[in-house]
Amino acid sequence: MINTTQCIQIGDRRVGPGEPTYIIAEAGINHNGNPETARELIAVAVEAGVDAIKFQKRDLRCQYAPELFSDLANADKELQYLIPFLEQAELPDHVFRNLADEARQQGLEFLCTPWDEASVDFLESLDMPAYKISSPDLTNLFLLEHVAATGKPLIVSTGMSRWEEIVTTVQFLKDRDVEFALLHCQSTYPAAFRDIHLRAMERLAQFDVPVGYSGHERGIAISTVAAALGACIIERHITLDRTMRGPDHATSLEPKGIAKQVRDIRLMEQALGNRERPLARGEIINRHALRKSLVATQDIPAGTMITREMLTARGPGSGVNPQRYPQLVGRPALRNIRQGEQLREWDITGITPDQVIAQFPGRWGLVVRYRDAERFAHWEPNLLEFHLTDHDLDNLPEELGEFESELAVHAPEYYHGELLDLCSSDESVCQAGLSIVAKTCKLARQLVQHFPNQTEPVKVIFHAGGMSYEEPLADNSALIARLASSMEVLRSEEGVELLLENLPPFPWYFGGQWYGNVFIDATEIADFCQTYGGRICFDLSHAFLWCNHTGADIIDFIKTVKPWIAHIHIADSSGTDGEALQIGTGETDFSAVMTELADVDAAIVPEIWFGHQRDGEPFLIALQRLSEFVC
Numbered sequence: 001m002i003n004t005t006q007c008i009q010i011g012d013r014r015v016g017p018g019e020p021t022y023i024i025a026e027a028g029i030n031h032n033g034n035p036e037t038a039r040e041l042i043a044v045a046v047e048a049g050v051d052a053i054k055f056q057k058r059d060l061r062c063q064y065a066p067e068l069f070s071d072l073a074n075a076d077k078e079l080q081y082l083i084p085f086l087e088q089a090e091l092p093d094h095v096f097r098n099l100a101d102e103a104r105q106q107g108l109e110f111l112c113t114p115w116d117e118a119s120v121d122f123l124e125s126l127d128m129p130a131y132k133i134s135s136p137d138l139t140n141l142f143l144l145e146h147v148a149a150t151g152k153p154l155i156v157s158t159g160m161s162r163w164e165e166i167v168t169t170v171q172f173l174k175d176r177d178v179e180f181a182l183l184h185c186q187s188t189y190p191a192a193f194r195d196i197h198l199r200a201m202e203r204l205a206q207f208d209v210p211v212g213y214s215g216h217e218r219g220i221a222i223s224t225v226a227a228a229l230g231a232c233i234i235e236r237h238i239t240l241d242r243t244m245r246g247p248d249h250a251t252s253l254e255p256k257g258i259a260k261q262v263r264d265i266r267l268m269e270q271a272l273g274n275r276e277r278p279l280a281r282g283e284i285i286n287r288h289a290l291r292k293s294l295v296a297t298q299d300i301p302a303g304t305m306i307t308r309e310m311l312t313a314r315g316p317g318s319g320v321n322p323q324r325y326p327q328l329v330g331r332p333a334l335r336n337i338r339q340g341e342q343l344r345e346w347d348i349t350g351i352t353p354d355q356v357i358a359q360f361p362g363r364w365g366l367v368v369r370y371r372d373a374e375r376f377a378h379w380e381p382n383l384l385e386f387h388l389t390d391h392d393l394d395n396l397p398e399e400l401g402e403f404e405s406e407l408a409v410h411a412p413e414y415y416h417g418e419l420l421d422l423c424s425s426d427e428s429v430c431q432a433g434l435s436i437v438a439k440t441c442k443l444a445r446q447l448v449q450h451f452p453n454q455t456e457p458v459k460v461i462f463h464a465g466g467m468s469y470e471e472p473l474a475d476n477s478a479l480i481a482r483l484a485s486s487m488e489v490l491r492s493e494e495g496v497e498l499l500l501e502n503l504p505p506f507p508w509y510f511g512g513q514w515y516g517n518v519f520i521d522a523t524e525i526a527d528f529c530q531t532y533g534g535r536i537c538f539d540l541s542h543a544f545l546w547c548n549h550t551g552a553d554i555i556d557f558i559k560t561v562k563p564w565i566a567h568i569h570i571a572d573s574s575g576t577d578g579e580a581l582q583i584g585t586g587e588t589d590f591s592a593v594m595t596e597l598a599d600v601d602a603a604i605v606p607e608i609w610f611g612h613q614r615d616g617e618p619f620l621i622a623l624q625r626l627s628e629f630v631c
Contacts, residue, residue, distance in 0.1 A: 291317025421465030
C-alpha cells in the first residue's frame with residue numbers, strides 16, 4: 001500500500017491520503033478540434049460523477065522549430081502524423097473560456113495541461129486551480145519553473161521517465177516550495193498490463209507527496225486496483241467513440257466506461273472502510289440469531305458457588321457473552337437461576353434494576369409492546385412508547401391495564417409487507433402510508449384512555465419514507481414536496497402531535513441495500529420544520545450514522561435540529577449502518593452528546609436492538625451506562 005502523509009488543495013477539495021480518490025476525466029484533445037464534441041465530453045464527465053475534467057492547451061510554434069512546419073515531409077514519420085492532427089485539434093481561446101465556464105457551472109473542476117509557457121499565461125486568465133504536467137514535460141525545467149511561479153499546485157505525470165529524472169524534478173519543485181502530486185504512468189497507448197507495474201507507486205511515495213495513477217490501459221480494472229492500493233488521484237482519458245481518428249481515442253473510456261470506472265472506485269472506497277471494522281446491521285441481527293449466550297446447565301440456588309460445570313453456551317446470542325464466564329466462576333449466585341436460563345448482566349455486576357432506576361437522574365421512557373407494557377410499567381418510567389407492528393395496529397387488546405406514565409405511539413414502518421412512504425410519487429403508495437398514520441392516530445386516541453395522567457396530545461412518531469433501492473436519488477426535491485403535501489393532509493388529526501423521525505442513510509428493510517433520501521440531513525430537517533411547522537423525534541443513532549456517512553459532526557447536527565426536538569431515541573452506533581447498539585459498544589461520544597441535549601425538554605428513550613428481551617435488561621443496562629452522562 002502507498003504510504004504518504006501530505007495533501008494538496010485543488011479548488012475546494014483536499015487531495016491526498018485519507019481523502020476520496022480524486023478522479024480526473026482527461027478529455028485532452030479527444031474533441032478533435034470540435035467545440036461541440038468538447039461540450040459533449042463535459043456532459044459525459046458530469047454524468048459519470050468525476051471530480052474534474054481536463055483538456056490540453058498548446059502553442060505548437062513554441063514547441064517545435066519553425067523549419068519543421070515549412071518542411072514537414074522531411075520530419076520523422078511520427079511527427080508527420082502528429083503535427084497536422086495537433087494543429088487541427090487546437091481550440092480557440094474563446095472556446096476554452098466557454099468550456100471552463102460550462103464545466104464549473106455543472107460542478108466540475110476545470111483543469112488543463114499546458115505544453116508551453118505561452119499556454120500557461122493564457123490559462124492563468126481562466127483562474128486555474130491547479131496545473132497538470134504531462135509525462136513528456138517532466139524534464140522540462142523551464143516550463144516547470146514558469147508554472148511554479150503561478151503558485152498553483154501541480155499534478156506531475158512520470159511516464160517515460162527514468163528514476164534519476166524523477167528525482168531531479170522532485171528536488172527542483174521542493175526547492176521552490178511547490179505543492180505537487182506525482183502520477184505513476186505508463187506512456188504507451190495502449191499500455192500492456194505486463195508493463196504497468198503499479199507497485200512503482202510505492203517507490204514514488206518516498207517523496208511524501210500525494211501519489212496517483214494516470215492510466216492508458218484498456219478496461220477499468222487496473223485503475224480500480226490502483227485506487228485500492230492507495231492512489232490519491234486517478235486520471236483516465238475519455239472519448240465519445242474509441243474508433244474516432246486521433247492518437248488517444250483507442251485507449252480512452254467511452255461514456256459507459258468512465259461511469260463504471262467512477263462507480264467501481266467509489267464502491268471500492270466503501271469496501272476498504274476503516275482499520276477498526278464496525279459491525280453492520282445485518283451482522284448485529286446474525287449475532288443475535290447465531291451467536292451463543294451464557295446459560296445455566298442446572299438450577300443454581302441463590303448463594304450457591306458457581307462452578308465451570310454449571311455454565312454452558314447456547315443460542316440465541318441475546319445474553320451475556322460466553323467469553324465472560326470466568327467472571328462468574330468462583331462467585332456466589334446472587335439469585336435463583338433456573339436450568340437453561342440465560343445469565344444476566346446483574347449476575348456479574350451485582351447492580352439490580354431497582355438501583356439503576358433510582359440512580360438515573362433524568363426523565364426516561366421505554367419502548368414497549370402490548371404484551372410487555374404492564375411488566376415494564378412496574379419500573380415506573382416517565383413514558384411508555386408503544387412501537388407498533390402491523391399486527392399491533394390491527395389488534396388492540398381487549399384488556400389493557402392503567403398506566404401512570406405518559407404515552408407515545410410509534411407507527412409501524414411497514415404494513416403487511418408494504419413500506420410506509422409518504423413521499424412516493426405513486427398515489428396509491430402515498431395514500432396507503434397516510435392511511436397507516438391515520439390509523440395509528442386513531443389507536444393512540446384509544447390508548448390514551450389507559451393513561452389518566454396524560455395531559456398533552458399523544459406524540460405519534462412515524463417515518464417519512466422516501467427510500468430507494470440499490471442507489472440513492474440525485475434530487476430529492478420532489479420527495480420533499482410530496483412529504484409536505486402528506487403532512488398537510490395529516491394536520492386534521494386531533495388529540496395527537498405528529499412527529500417525523502430523522503432517518504438513517506442506509507435503512508434496513510427486508511434485507512438488501514436501501515438508501516434514505518429524505519429527512520436525513522440536519523439542515524434539510526430544520527428547513528422543513530421551519531417551513532411547514534411541526535416538531536421531530538430525534539433519533540441519535542440515525543443521526544450519528546448520517547454524520548459518519550457524510551463526515552458531518554454529530555454535535556453540529558444536534559444544534560441544527562434542537563429547536564424542533566420533542567422526543568428522543570438514544571442508542572449507540574458504528575459505521576454507517578450499525579444502528580441501535582447498546583450504549584458503550586459503538587463510536588458515540590455520549591459525554592458530548594448528552595451535554596448538548598441537556599436543555600431539551602424530552603424523555604430519554606433507549607431504543608436498543610432487542611432491548612425488550614430478558615425482561616428489558618438491555619434497556620436498563622443502557623440507562624445505567626447513560627446515567628453518568630445525563631446532566
